[in-house]
Amino acid sequence: MRLHRNLVFATMDALNEIFNNGKYADKVIEQTLKRDKRWGSRDRSFIAETVYDIVRWKRLYAEIAEVKEPFDRENLFRLFTVWATLRGITLPDWPQFEGTPIRRIKGKFDSLSKIRKYRESIPDWMDELGVKELGEKVWEKEIAALNQQAPVILRANTLKTTKDKLRSALKDEEIISEPLKGYKSALKLEERGNVFRTQAFKNGFFEVQDASSQLVAEFLEVEPGMRVVDTCAGAGGKTLHLAALMENKGQIIATDIYGNKLKELKRRAKRAGAHNIDPRAIDSTKVIKKLYGTADRVLIDSPCSGLGVLSRNPDAKWKLQPEFIDRLIKTQAEIIETYSRIVKPGGKMVYATCSVLPSENEKQVENFLKNTEEGKKIKLVKEQKILSSETGFDGFYMALLEKKA
Numbered sequence: 001m002r003l004h005r006n007l008v009f010a011t012m013d014a015l016n017e018i019f020n021n022g023k024y025a026d027k028v029i030e031q032t033l034k035r036d037k038r039w040g041s042r043d044r045s046f047i048a049e050t051v052y053d054i055v056r057w058k059r060l061y062a063e064i065a066e067v068k069e070p071f072d073r074e075n076l077f078r079l080f081t082v083w084a085t086l087r088g089i090t091l092p093d094w095p096q097f098e099g100t101p102i103r104r105i106k107g108k109f110d111s112l113s114k115i116r117k118y119r120e121s122i123p124d125w126m127d128e129l130g131v132k133e134l135g136e137k138v139w140e141k142e143i144a145a146l147n148q149q150a151p152v153i154l155r156a157n158t159l160k161t162t163k164d165k166l167r168s169a170l171k172d173e174e175i176i177s178e179p180l181k182g183y184k185s186a187l188k189l190e191e192r193g194n195v196f197r198t199q200a201f202k203n204g205f206f207e208v209q210d211a212s213s214q215l216v217a218e219f220l221e222v223e224p225g226m227r228v229v230d231t232c233a234g235a236g237g238k239t240l241h242l243a244a245l246m247e248n249k250g251q252i253i254a255t256d257i258y259g260n261k262l263k264e265l266k267r268r269a270k271r272a273g274a275h276n277i278d279p280r281a282i283d284s285t286k287v288i289k290k291l292y293g294t295a296d297r298v299l300i301d302s303p304c305s306g307l308g309v310l311s312r313n314p315d316a317k318w319k320l321q322p323e324f325i326d327r328l329i330k331t332q333a334e335i336i337e338t339y340s341r342i343v344k345p346g347g348k349m350v351y352a353t354c355s356v357l358p359s360e361n362e363k364q365v366e367n368f369l370k371n372t373e374e375g376k377k378i379k380l381v382k383e384q385k386i387l388s389s390e391t392g393f394d395g396f397y398m399a400l401l402e403k404k405a
């Protein structure tokens with residue numbers, strides 16, 4: 001591989017924004033890729049994948065390069081040098097790469113790879129928490145799986161097409177995909193590519209949605225004609241799936257505390273041809289209280305640490321803090337207790353997270369059922385824990401709960 005100066009420099013600028021200015025990697029990459037219209041798909045994927053790689057392995061590379069944060073320009077080049085050397089890329093004759101100790105880099109990599117927190121490039125506290133919650137054996141496998149690049153999975157929008165028709169339409173646009181066994185509407189792309197430019201996307205034939213995430217709406221057991229409340233709808237990936245499962249019949253009230261996310265949901269719903277969604281911003285407690293006891297089904301896709309989706313959000317490893325997780329667990333407990341009141345007697349709800357930590361998942365549900373007034377009116381029907389190390393997809397948890405009639 002030959003390195004091109006403008007691509008390498010764009011990568012350095014992106015890393016500076018992420019590491020030194022606290023910006024989110026996906027947003028920075030999106031902005032960076034707009035810088036030069038002449039860049040082809042190979043140039044774009046070089047920038048995106050290199051940035052994500054260096055973000056993912058920041059701790060390991062910084063240790064090998066002997067640099068500490070905040071990283072100046074020279075330090076960022078040293079991180080890049082480690083990345084390129086470990087990939088066997090020949091470094092060009094640029095002043096930034098003078099005197100690169102190739103043999104020492106490889107030697108340090110070999111010795112540090114024997115220590116999990118460096119090998120998997122994670123903060124000490126995260127390694128300790130993973131072991132405490134999941135046990136040494138499971139955590140070892142799980143964090144290794146969460147460091148793999150996430151595959152691109154699509155969900156066929158059954159309001160407009162079928163999985164087979166979508167596959168065929170994508171093939172016509174030279175995008176090859178495979179159906180996933182055990183996932184009703186999922187297609188996995190053979191190669192990464194910008195699917196948002198396809199006519200199939202513009203026609204609303206699919207959404208990009210991880211395979212594990214696609215199981216959540218199905219877990220809620222919705223039927224056409226029901227009244228469903230999606231309480232933490234966000235930009236609506238699962239809301240749109242619910243609309244498809246309900247065949248556009250009945251009503252989905254999509255609530256969120258962030259109005260701008262609901263605007264995005266409206267835009268996506270229009271493209272998907274989903275007409276039974278009623279977005280409502282939670283600007284006061286009245287919005288939720290009005291819904292108490294009215295819904296056949298409630299989805300609580302709870303805010304969480306996101307530890308199950310590190311493969312697609314590697315910068316979360318550096319942004320998360322243990323205090324934040326402690327606060328989050330309290331918030332989750334409040335959410336499940338408040339939003340469970342929306343379910344009418346005989347109705348069902350799903351509590352779900354994209355975390356692999358029992359403290360955010362089964363322990364949260366157990367605590368709700370045992371120790372709250374609302375929880376005593378509800379029983380656990382079934383739960384499912386999805387580990388990335390077992391499926392190759394995101395880590396998730398979901399519990400189906402039923403309010404006694």
